[in-house]
Amino acid sequence: xxxxxxxxxxxxxxxxxxxxxxxxxxxxxxxxxxxxxxxxxxxxxxxxxxxxxxxxxxxxxxxxxxxxxxxxxxxxxxxxxxxxxxxxxxxxxxxxxxxxxxxxxxxxxxxxxxxxxxxxxxxxxxxxxxxxxxxxxxxxxxxxxxxxxxxxxxxxxxxxxxxxxxxxxxxxxxxxxxxxxxxxxxxxxxxxxxxxxxxxxxxxxxxxxxxxxxxxxxxxxxxxxxxxxxxxxxxxxxxxxxxxxxxxxxxxxxxxxxxxxxxxxxxxxxxxxxxxxxxxxxxxxxxxxxxxxxxxxxxxxxxxxxxxxxxxxxxxxxxxxxxxxx
Numbered sequence: 001x002x003x004x005x006x007x008x009x010x011x012x013x014x015x016x017x018x019x020x021x022x023x024x025x026x027x028x029x030x031x032x033x034x035x036x037x038x039x040x041x042x043x044x045x046x047x048x049x050x051x052x053x054x055x056x057x058x059x060x061x062x063x064x065x066x067x068x069x070x071x072x073x074x075x076x077x078x079x080x081x082x083x084x085x086x087x088x089x090x091x092x093x094x095x096x097x098x099x100x101x102x103x104x105x106x107x108x109x110x111x112x113x114x115x116x117x118x119x120x121x122x123x124x125x126x127x128x129x130x131x132x133x134x135x136x137x138x139x140x141x142x143x144x145x146x147x148x149x150x151x152x153x154x155x156x157x158x159x160x161x162x163x164x165x166x167x168x169x170x171x172x173x174x175x176x177x178x179x180x181x182x183x184x185x186x187x188x189x190x191x192x193x194x195x196x197x198x199x200x201x202x203x204x205x206x207x208x209x210x211x212x213x214x215x216x217x218x219x220x221x222x223x224x225x226x227x228x229x230x231x232x233x234x235x236x237x238x239x240x241x242x243x244x245x246x247x248x249x250x251x252x253x254x255x256x257x258x259x260x261x262x263x264x265x266x267x268x269x270x271x272x273x274x275x276x277x278x279x280x281x282x283x284x285x286x287x288x289x290x291x292x293x294x295x296x297x298x299x300x301x302x303x304x305x306x307x308x309x310x311x312x313x314x315x316x317x318x319x320x321x322x323x324x325x326x
Contacts, residue, residue, distance in 0.1 A: 001296070006080035017071055066313035073306035077299045085294035095199030096156050097139040097283075098191060100184045101125070101170075102206035102236075104147040108172040109207075111237070114269050121207055121236050122172045124269055130164045132276045139201075142191055143167070146184035148176025148211070156195050179208035181251070182215035185231070189224055200229045201283055204255065207236035209248040217251050221258040231259040232282075234275060237267055 043049065107122040114124045133141055141163045143154035151174075154166045184204065192200045202224070210217050224231055233252035253263040262282065266272035 001083045001085045001294075004082060004084050006082060008079065010075050010079040013075060014072070017067075062316065063313060066309050070306045070309050070313075073302040073309065076302035077306065079299075081298040081302070083296040083298065087293050094138050094197070095140070095201060096142065096192060096195050096197045097136055098142040098144060098156065098188050098200070098202045099129070099133075100144040100146060100150070100188050100202060100204045101129075102147070102179055102181075102184075102208060103145050103170060103172050103175050104179045104208055105173055105177040106179070106208050107236070109237075112268060120172065122170075124272065125205065125236065126167055126170070128269065128272050128276060130167055132279075133160055133163050133167070135280065136160065140195070140197065144184060144188050144191065145170060145175050146180055146187070147173065148178040148180060148213075150180065150184040150187035151175055152187070152191060156191065178211040178213070179206060180213055180215075181206060181210040181255075182217040182220045183213070185217060185220035185224055185255070186215045189220070189227055189229065192227060192229055198228070200227070202229055202231045202259075202261075203234060203279070204231055204252070205234045205236065206252070207247055209246050210251060217255055218258065221255040225259050229259060230261045231255055232261040232279060233263045235263065235265045236272075 103122060107125070108120050110118055110120050112119050112121055112124040114127060137160070140156040140158055141154070141160060142152075142156040143163060143166060145151050145153045153170060154163050157163065181204070185202075188202055192202075221231065233256045235247045235249055235252050237247055247265075249263070249265065255261075256263040264275040264278065266275050
């Protein structure tokens with residue numbers, strides 16, 4: 001850090017008190033004179049004529065020094081002295097990225113291999129998604145979970161560690177056993193509408209077919225397009241998976257097409273990793289940096305010195321006056 005003065009021109013006011021002293025007349029105060037009996041008669045006898053005169057209060061050397069130092073300290077405080085550090089750069093959030101993840105019972109299917117071990121679909125998605133989230137440094141990330149109904153797990157935030165922690169706390173079945181894709185999109189639109197950032201990206205992740213309970217997926221996608229929301233859809237598993245679970249690829253493709261996004265499919269860990277890499281290419285992290293300087297203000301020190309000098313001057317002056325009267 002280095003020292004600097006923000007307003008150096010303030011010191012041009014140093015001679016201002018001298019100009020005031022020279023240009024303005026001295027302040028005159030009336031005081032009662034000493035009453036002497038037969039004053040007029042004494043004046044006649046002595047032949048002297050009384051004259052009117054003004055008495056100007058004098059100020060000692062100590063008083064002048066104190067006033068000058070106070071004025072210099074006040075100017076020093078007004079000039080805003082400071083310590084300034086090296087310029088730093090801060091990443092500015094440029095868009096909102098919302099992840100809508102399916103955690104219905106079908107995501108508990110253990111037909112994936114992760115690091116050589118069999119795991120559930122959600123366990124694999126959870127693990128790889130955390131790495132993806134940590135790379136979105138300039139995005140606000142939000143997390144919506146859906147099953148039978150959609151719920152907000154994490155609002156849009158730049159705290160990526162909090163998003164990662166909340167992903168760890170998420171378990172399959174927390175939102176019900178069915179798959180409501182349309183409701184998930186509709187709920188995500190509401191989340192986006194609370195946000196002021198214009199660029200809005202959504203990743204919809206599911207392994208099932210919409211239950212068709214309330215909102216149709218394509219109707220919700222049309223509403224998302226009106227709000228300029230781009231939806232990328234990610235299908236987990238095969239179109240006709242094991243244990244009777246199906247993946248409605250056509251609907252997911254239509255949702256992506258309507259909103260200007262793209263459909264991806266992943267059937268294993270490697271393909272899912274490639275999907276996230278492809279998504280990074282299509283929606284690269286955009287860094288908008290704001291330059292700032294750490295500043296430590298120092299104006300309070302000369303200001304405190306000016307106050308201390310003024311108090312010391314009045315205290316000494318009071319002591320001197322008391323000594324004179326005694």
